[in-house]
Amino acid sequence: MAENKPGFLSRLFGRKEAEVAPQAGGEPEAMPSPPATAADDLTAAPPSVTTASPDTPEENKTAPELAGADLQPVEGLTPEGTSPQGPLPEILTDVGPQLRPDIAAADIPVSEPAPAEVVPPAPAQPAPTQGWWQRLTEGMRRTSTSLSDSVTGLFTKRKLDAATLEELEDALIQADLGVPTALRITEAISAGRYNKEISPQEVKTILASEVEKALSPVAQPLTIDRSKKPFVILMIGVNGAGKTTTIGKLSQKFRQQGLKVMLAAGDTFRAAAIEQLKVWGERVGAPVLAREQGADAAGLAYDALQEAKANGTDVLLIDTAGRLQNKAGLMAELEKIVRVIRKFDESAPHATLLVLDATVGQNAVSQVELFQKAAGVTGLVMTKLDGTARGGILVALAAKFGLPVHFIGVGEGVEDLEPFTAGDFAKAIAGLEAAP
Numbered sequence: 001m002a003e004n005k006p007g008f009l010s011r012l013f014g015r016k017e018a019e020v021a022p023q024a025g026g027e028p029e030a031m032p033s034p035p036a037t038a039a040d041d042l043t044a045a046p047p048s049v050t051t052a053s054p055d056t057p058e059e060n061k062t063a064p065e066l067a068g069a070d071l072q073p074v075e076g077l078t079p080e081g082t083s084p085q086g087p088l089p090e091i092l093t094d095v096g097p098q099l100r101p102d103i104a105a106a107d108i109p110v111s112e113p114a115p116a117e118v119v120p121p122a123p124a125q126p127a128p129t130q131g132w133w134q135r136l137t138e139g140m141r142r143t144s145t146s147l148s149d150s151v152t153g154l155f156t157k158r159k160l161d162a163a164t165l166e167e168l169e170d171a172l173i174q175a176d177l178g179v180p181t182a183l184r185i186t187e188a189i190s191a192g193r194y195n196k197e198i199s200p201q202e203v204k205t206i207l208a209s210e211v212e213k214a215l216s217p218v219a220q221p222l223t224i225d226r227s228k229k230p231f232v233i234l235m236i237g238v239n240g241a242g243k244t245t246t247i248g249k250l251s252q253k254f255r256q257q258g259l260k261v262m263l264a265a266g267d268t269f270r271a272a273a274i275e276q277l278k279v280w281g282e283r284v285g286a287p288v289l290a291r292e293q294g295a296d297a298a299g300l301a302y303d304a305l306q307e308a309k310a311n312g313t314d315v316l317l318i319d320t321a322g323r324l325q326n327k328a329g330l331m332a333e334l335e336k337i338v339r340v341i342r343k344f345d346e347s348a349p350h351a352t353l354l355v356l357d358a359t360v361g362q363n364a365v366s367q368v369e370l371f372q373k374a375a376g377v378t379g380l381v382m383t384k385l386d387g388t389a390r391g392g393i394l395v396a397l398a399a400k401f402g403l404p405v406h407f408i409g410v411g412e413g414v415e416d417l418e419p420f421t422a423g424d425f426a427k428a429i430a431g432l433e434a435a436p
């Protein structure tokens with residue numbers, strides 16, 4: 001392993017799990033009811049469009065500062081009322097020339113070459129102190145240590161017998177890998193080795209290889225279809241899963257690929273949520289379409305689509321309010337958002353990303369089931385793999401649903417989200433010290 005940098009480690013371990021655990025993992029908590037809105041009322045007051053001011057030195061902010069719920073309004077964000085039909089002001093100018101070298105343009109594939117129009121790159125961000133492999137392995141340390149400790153304890157100078165296999169199976173199930181995968185792994189380990197000694201390292205290698213097999217089919221990049229303009233991404237998930245932060249991180253990647261990005265503050269429940277998205281918009285250089293707190297989220301999404309189309313936006317990311325999967329009324333509201341988006345463009349949303357917080361463990365299963373029903377999930381993003389020993393849940397979800405996993409997050413920083421790759425994740429979870 002490469003040497004650990006103190007800054008990162010203190011960031012990683014200086015936080016208790018409770019601080020990053022969402023409300024969703026525990027007892028369901030009531031969301032405020034959405035304000036009464038006329039069904040499908042798309043003629044409400046025009047939204048405000050907040051544009052990023054290139055003069056504001058936001059690049060010195062850190063993600064935790066940006067992600068907090070009690071964000072203060074940011075100087076330089078000047079809401080300007082515009083007609084939904086009117087073009088957005090051209091604000092994508094005067095940006096820093098420097099891009100992060102480790103985010104290749106290939107991170108998020110696009111289906112055809114970028115058009116001739118030149119979109120300036122995103123503002124420069126502070127260079128990350130570590131490469132992705134190191135952030136991934138450090139982030140997943142709690143999951144891998146827990147598995148690794150079990151494996152080492154079980155297989156050090158011990159023959160492979162039924163009792164050992166059973167204990168291993170229990171450890172794998174406890175690590176949230178799911179029963180079918182746990183069984184497959186123990187079968188693979190026992191094959192031809194029964195009654196023989198097997199080293200912990202061998203077990204870890206087989207574990208990694210089986211996990212990789214289970215994950216390979218779902219490790220699919222998010223492809224931006226450039227024939228859809230805008231390509232609409234709807235972000236959904238329970239409270240605190242990481243939707244807004246993920247929108248910020250993804251926007252940064254899209255902007256660095258030269259794509260013109262727009263954000264829609266569809267979480268109209270909390271004023272702080274709208275501010276949080278505005279700060280991200282400011283930071284990455286993307287206009288944010290927002291309305292006052294309590295406005296109809298579906299109407300706002302519709303207006304955002306109209307604006308984005310008029311403005312030649314490549315990717316429109318729509319934030320939504322966190323909602324618990326067992327709250328029927330709120331799930332119905334999500335259905336309405338999707339319905340209204342489809343009124344504008346039958347093929348939209350082109351990606352509906354369910355953001356899952358790894359710390360909730362098995363609760364993620366019912367989240368996938370119910371959000372799938374309400375909004376038709378097209379892909380998953382798993383966040384907070386750094387805050388839990390339950391990272392194995394991703395393997396269980398892959399086996400159960402087969403939904404594409406596009407990205408994983410291992411921290412709050414803008415650089416802590418990367419496209420999901422089965423091999424790296426498998427090695428990280430098994431605690432193998434392989435270079436990527």
Ligand SMILES: Nc1nc2c(ncn2[C@@H]2O[C@H](COP(=O)(O)OP(=O)(O)OP(=O)(O)O)[C@@H](O)[C@H]2O)c(=O)[nH]1
Pocket residue numbers: 020063064067068237238239240241242243244245246267273320321322323355382383384385386387408409410411412416
């Ligand atoms: N440790 C860690 N924290 C994360 C990660 N992703 C997001 N967070 C943090 O989780 C908290 C909640 O993130 P948000 O993006 O506000 O979550 P949300 O889903 O938009 O929440 P609601 O708007 O309340 O529904 C923030 O403090 C984020 O910084 C991650 O990968 N690791």
Ligand SMILES: [Mg+2]
Pocket residue numbers: 243244245267273319320322
């Ligand atoms: Mg949010």
